[in-house]
Amino acid sequence: MHYKKGEAVTQGSLFPVSLDELIPADHSVRVIAAYVEHLSLSTLGFTKAVTKTTGRPPYDPSDLLKLYLYGYLQRIRSSRRLEAECQRNVEVMWLLGRLTPDFKTIAEFRRLNRTAFVATCREFVQFCRRAQLITGELVAIDGSKFQAAASHRQYVTPAKLAKQQAVLEQQIHRYLTVLDQQDQTEKTESINADAVRAALHALQDQQRQNLAQQANLREQNLTQLIKTEPDARMMRTAAGKQVSYNVQTAVDATHHLIVHHEVTQACSDNQQLLPVALATKAVLEQDTLRVAADAGYSNGEQFAVCEREQIEAYVPANRAVNNQGKQPLFDRREFHYEPATDSFRxxxxxxxxxxxxxxxxxxxxxxxxxxxxxxxxxxxxxxxxRYLNIHAHEDAFARMQVRLQQRPEMMRIRRATVEHPFGNLKQWIFGNGRFLLWGLAGAETEMALGCMAYNLKRAMNVLGVQKMMALLV
Ligand code: SF4
Structure with missing residues (x-):
């Protein structure tokens, strides 16, 4: 029995195979190339989209954008790994015409073009709108926490800092006492005075940093700070408390494409319904909008404003249940409102x-x-x-309840719509990893690339590569 044998590595060829022959006609890299080629990068705001007449020629931003789109589609986000792919991956060689930019060039391009990536992401939404992949009939809003590029050990609160300050003061006092005693007794052999002074200076540095952080928290009226990632927040997630950003998405129910996304510092979704719905309405250029969200978005004040803004929202009310006692107590629904006397029975x-x-x-x-x-x-x-707390926007809650009773299928559609993109974004684009870039701007850059890659992949799955190519040329 013999094994199958490959070709000898030294084997020559009379007619060498071109790179293009190695890439199938329906490969996703062809769509990436066609899509980027049809963009006006100078209009979108990419750096070096217009070249100078002097100096060394830079890399074309369209080549670097293609590289990033390919990378995020293949779960490759690190600039060093993208550099390696340029040198060994046939698909990337085809995409970039065998260019091999180094990781600094690749990273710098991503760092400098945050707003351009966001604009490109929006441009693709408009492309999907023109291709009727996004109808804007119903949009599901949801949020998910994405881990920031920081450790939970960097998390401090005013109470934690005050405690650390007290410990530092004690330690500094102890070292000063040792130095004082040594000065008084003039004994030099028992302790190393230089080492004590060095340790004292290190503690005083820590104390200065601690006081600056406390002042920073006070000035910005913050209840927490992540020392190496001040924009991020400690948030509750399914895996416990994590240093994260809260990513909000508005997903079109027709083909589960992301219409709008925002990276926020909000620890809960309670205040997000109105801003995300308004932004989505603007992206879709519609006068009216129908949105569905889960009970985390329940906010009577925003329900009322949504109605005024012609946003038809479907959000279950998140009402506190009166169950503080040993047994469940009468819920507020057991009390009947009497408008004539403005009282409850x-x-x-x-x-x-x-x-x-x-x-x-x-x-x-x-x-x-x-x-x-x-x-x-x-x-x-x-x-x-007995007391009853009635929300000032109770009418808006009541109208919401009526809407939900008339369209009970809305919550099922909402769930089916938003779970798809977040599952894909987290697993297939981010590889269940955290953001690689620091700061809110870094997170926004990565999320714009992630959403763009998700939408591109989704559009290819819905339309097929050939039809996508036909729409792009
Ligand atoms: S009388 Fe007071 S305790 Fe009795 S049901 Fe009415 S509110 Fe409750």
Whole structure:
């Protein structure tokens, strides 16, 4: 029995194979090349898109953009790894005409072109709109946490810094005492005074840094700081607390393409519905928009503004349930509103009168005498009387509830729409890894490239390479 044998590495060829013959006609690199070639890079704001007449010729930004799009599609994000691919990967050789830029050139191109990448990402959305891949009929909004380029050990809070400051002060005091005692007794052999002074200076440096960080937190009114990545925040994720950015996406329900994305520092999604919906409406250039989001986006004030802005939102209300006692207590739905008297009627038939406004909520309270003698009190409240906190935008919550009851399928469509892009972005584009670039600007750069790669791949899957090529030429 023999093994299959490959060609000898020294084998010559009468008609050498060209690079183009090695790339199949329906390969994704051909779409990347065609797409980048049809862009106006100077309009999109890429550096060196217009060349100078003097000096050494730079790399063409279209070649470096092709390289990054290819890299993000293949889960290769590091500039050093992209440099290596230029030297060994036939697909990249075809894409760049065998150019081999070094990692510094590759990294610098990404660093300098953040806004141009965001503009290119938007341009591809417009291409998808023209190709009718994005209809704008229904958009699902969702957020996901992406780990920042920083360790959780860099996380500090005012309390943590104050504690560290107290420890540093104690240590500095101890070293100063040792030096004082040595000066007084003039004994030099027991301790190494130079080493003590060096340690003291190091502690004083740490103390200065600590005080500067505390002042920084106070000035910016922050409750936390990541020392090496000040833009990032410690956020709750499925894997526990992580130093992250909260990435918001608006995904078109027709083919699950990302219409709009934002990298935010918000630890929760509670304030994101309105800004993301407004930005999506602007990208789609529509007067009206229909959006669906999960209960994390529940915000009565924003529900009301969305209605005014002609945004038809489908978001389940996230209401606190009155279950603080040992057994579940009467929920607020058990109380009936009476508009004539602006009061609520409790399950025992007593009135809860309007008392005051507190942090955007109206408080209604029952009479203490009614509750004291009430046979249902153990099911209603553990306090001396029952209070109801009614949101100032209760009407908007009620209208939202009606909309959701009329279109119960919205939550199923929402789930099916947003899970697809985030799953792909995290696993296939980012390889379940964290951002490589520092700062909010770095995260925005990487996310623009990631979303562009996702949309490109998705469009190719929906249309097929040949049809994409036909639309691009
Ligand atoms: S405890 Fe007070 S509010 Fe509750 S059911 Fe009885 S009377 Fe009504």
């Amino acid at each position: 409790c399950p025992n038939g007593k009135a809860l009168q309007r008392k005051q406004m507190n942090k955007g909520a109206i408080i209604y309270a029952a009479q203490e005498s009614d509750c004291r003698s009430c046979p249902l009190k153990s099911q209603c409240t553990e306090a001396s009387r």
